[in-house]
Amino acid sequence: MKYCEITENVSFLSDRVNIGLIKTKNHTILIDSGLDKSTANKILRVLSKNNLTADIIINTHGHADHYGGNAHLIEKTDLQVWAPRGEAHLLEFPEYEPAYFFGGAYPPPELCSKFLKAEPSRVDRRISAGERINIDGIEIEFVSLAGHSLHQIGVVCQNVIFTADSYVEEDIIKKHGIPYYADIASAVKTLNYLVESDFDYYLPGHGELLKNPAEVCRLNLDFFKKMEDLICNILKTKKEEAELFAAVVEDRKIKINSMQKYFLLKTTVNAFVSKLAGEGELESIIKDNKLYWIKSSV
Numbered sequence: 001m002k003y004c005e006i007t008e009n010v011s012f013l014s015d016r017v018n019i020g021l022i023k024t025k026n027h028t029i030l031i032d033s034g035l036d037k038s039t040a041n042k043i044l045r046v047l048s049k050n051n052l053t054a055d056i057i058i059n060t061h062g063h064a065d066h067y068g069g070n071a072h073l074i075e076k077t078d079l080q081v082w083a084p085r086g087e088a089h090l091l092e093f094p095e096y097e098p099a100y101f102f103g104g105a106y107p108p109p110e111l112c113s114k115f116l117k118a119e120p121s122r123v124d125r126r127i128s129a130g131e132r133i134n135i136d137g138i139e140i141e142f143v144s145l146a147g148h149s150l151h152q153i154g155v156v157c158q159n160v161i162f163t164a165d166s167y168v169e170e171d172i173i174k175k176h177g178i179p180y181y182a183d184i185a186s187a188v189k190t191l192n193y194l195v196e197s198d199f200d201y202y203l204p205g206h207g208e209l210l211k212n213p214a215e216v217c218r219l220n221l222d223f224f225k226k227m228e229d230l231i232c233n234i235l236k237t238k239k240e241e242a243e244l245f246a247a248v249v250e251d252r253k254i255k256i257n258s259m260q261k262y263f264l265l266k267t268t269v270n271a272f273v274s275k276l277a278g279e280g281e282l283e284s285i286i287k288d289n290k291l292y293w294i295k296s297s298v
Ligand SMILES: [Zn+2]
Pocket: 061, 063, 066, 148, 149, 165
């Protein structure tokens, strides 16, 4: 984990999940806390080397790899946790994330690894997109970056934006075939917002600090278009839900080798189906106790 300065008050700790850092006269604020206790310990070591003690964590969204370090940081340091209003319940009740994947039911053990279910975290303050706060004369603004999760936020300070998981780099799209998104219509808005924005720096949850994310955001938008075309093409004739899923996964040349991967992909494919159905492009049919989808006839 490397300490990297961006502006006078804004830095980050570069790691598998980048951790943002905002220093004001009296406060040290972390943005996200990584996966687990071991990440939290790495954060504590780097902070201590730099004579810093964090007293606030702002979590961008309720995914285990972004808040999993909270529990250990809370135990070791007297800090406050701030989380988006619509994501806070995931930190407080971590079984919700895998339960979402399992149709809302209590999740089976295969979905309860630390990658999907972290230690629970207290939330002291619920924050909303559009909110601005001033800490010791330093302004911090929260913006909506919904899409990857339903209520993900970005954090802006000194014209640097922490973009969480709003876009993924090209090699991740290639490696995963279908990166995780929960709400495609919102993700399109978020990506267009980032393309048109004019911040000095963009730091994603995973990947490099960028001065301009337009190219990578456009790649994500192109991927969305490809997925929508693929689904509409497959659904020229009606397909049972599982049949559609298998056809999409096969086309993207993905090999599913775990239940975790199965449900992450399933949720993203559902997110595309849901967007297309909402736009009137797809219709559902319930027949013989099965759910089918078909492209709407124009
Ligand atoms: Zn995430």
